[in-house]
Amino acid sequence: MVKSTRIALLSVVVAVLSVLGFVAPSQAAPPGRVDPRPSTEELARELQELQWRSRGAIRVDAIGESNQGRPVWSARVGDGPLRILYVTQQHGDEPLGTPAALEFLRDVGVDRSDYQRWLRSQVTVDIVVRANPDGHEQNWRYNYAPDADPEYGEAGKGYDINRYHDPAVAPEDNPATEAGLIQRHYAEFQPQIVVDYHMQGRYVDGSGREITASLLWPTTPGVEADDIELAKQISVVAQRSMTEGGANVSQYPGGDYQGIARNAYGLRGSGSVLIELSDMGAEHEQAQIDSALRSMLAIAHSAADGSLAAVDPAEADAIPPRGTPLPQAAASGAHAD
Numbered sequence: 001m002v003k004s005t006r007i008a009l010l011s012v013v014v015a016v017l018s019v020l021g022f023v024a025p026s027q028a029a030p031p032g033r034v035d036p037r038p039s040t041e042e043l044a045r046e047l048q049e050l051q052w053r054s055r056g057a058i059r060v061d062a063i064g065e066s067n068q069g070r071p072v073w074s075a076r077v078g079d080g081p082l083r084i085l086y087v088t089q090q091h092g093d094e095p096l097g098t099p100a101a102l103e104f105l106r107d108v109g110v111d112r113s114d115y116q117r118w119l120r121s122q123v124t125v126d127i128v129v130r131a132n133p134d135g136h137e138q139n140w141r142y143n144y145a146p147d148a149d150p151e152y153g154e155a156g157k158g159y160d161i162n163r164y165h166d167p168a169v170a171p172e173d174n175p176a177t178e179a180g181l182i183q184r185h186y187a188e189f190q191p192q193i194v195v196d197y198h199m200q201g202r203y204v205d206g207s208g209r210e211i212t213a214s215l216l217w218p219t220t221p222g223v224e225a226d227d228i229e230l231a232k233q234i235s236v237v238a239q240r241s242m243t244e245g246g247a248n249v250s251q252y253p254g255g256d257y258q259g260i261a262r263n264a265y266g267l268r269g270s271g272s273v274l275i276e277l278s279d280m281g282a283e284h285e286q287a288q289i290d291s292a293l294r295s296m297l298a299i300a301h302s303a304a305d306g307s308l309a310a311v312d313p314a315e316a317d318a319i320p321p322r323g324t325p326l327p328q329a330a331a332s333g334a335h336a337d
């Protein structure tokens with residue numbers, strides 16, 4: 001009894017303080033911790049719940065099945081003319097884009113404020129949530145194809161999905177199943193903007209401060225100048241929004257191969273960006289999820305209100321390069337793209 005009375009009193013105190021403006025629960029850290037690695041079952045359950053709670057604003061569909069028969073989910077919110085595709089977790093052991101996607105869907109799809117309604121009327125955001133469910137279950141980078149001898153990937157494990165988006169390869173000829181699903185989904189959705197969420201190792205900038213995220217636009221030859229410009233504008237919006245949340249963002253030293261999603265969807269005419277969250281350990285995971293969420297919200301908002309088009313793409317070139325690995329992280333090996 002005493003305990004419950006104390007809790008009740010505490011609630012009253014918090015409520016009074018809230019009214020007085022001393023505590024702002026809605027702006028504080030989200031109540032409860034976001035699960036950084038929802039299981040396959042939990043992810044499906046959360047997506048179904050979001051769809052149900054959104055009363056039609058969120059549509060969840062499987063775009064196909066992984067090699068081991070797990071659904072690869074698309075969740076789509078809004079019905080506006082600007083189409084944005086986010087992809088998370090192509091690499092199974094780079095998880096944090098996935099919980100950020102769930103929070104994005106909750107923020108944009110479940111609320112019925114004037115703002116959310118306006119945003120949903122301007123943009124359609126489709127998210128391939130955890131593109132590589134088998135890799136997630138194995139806790140490895142690749143898909144699950146242990147009998148394959150992949151050009152990109154690892155024999156005994158599977159394909160590196162993010163090397164199999166080459167526009168010259170048709171989805172039906174794609175040896176990396178989940179990459180073929182994304183190619184098909186892209187062709188059906190025709191997004192103007194594509195942002196692919198990954199994770200990298202730990203690095204510092206030139207002054208020794210830790211880099212929390214890196215990003216990059218297409219670097220393969222043949223991408224139209226307009227599409228590179230748009231990708232740079234998206235990069236600037238992402239960098240600004242993450243920096244406002246305390247992030248330290250650099251350019252990512254990515255490769256030119258056209259099978260990488262960042263390059264492939266640039267070649268196909270989208271503003272295509274890679275975002276890499278640094279793998280900073282458990283104590284930073286909630287902040288990293290929040291950072292990814294900020295970028296997702298800011299990109300959608302800036303596309304919706306037209307401010308994206310006013311961004312000077314040259315600002316992207318001014319984002320500093322990524323520095324050296326943190327000493328304790330240098331030995332652990334790095335993720336790539």
Ligand SMILES: [Zn+2]
Nearest residue numbers: 091198199337
């Ligand atoms: Zn990756």
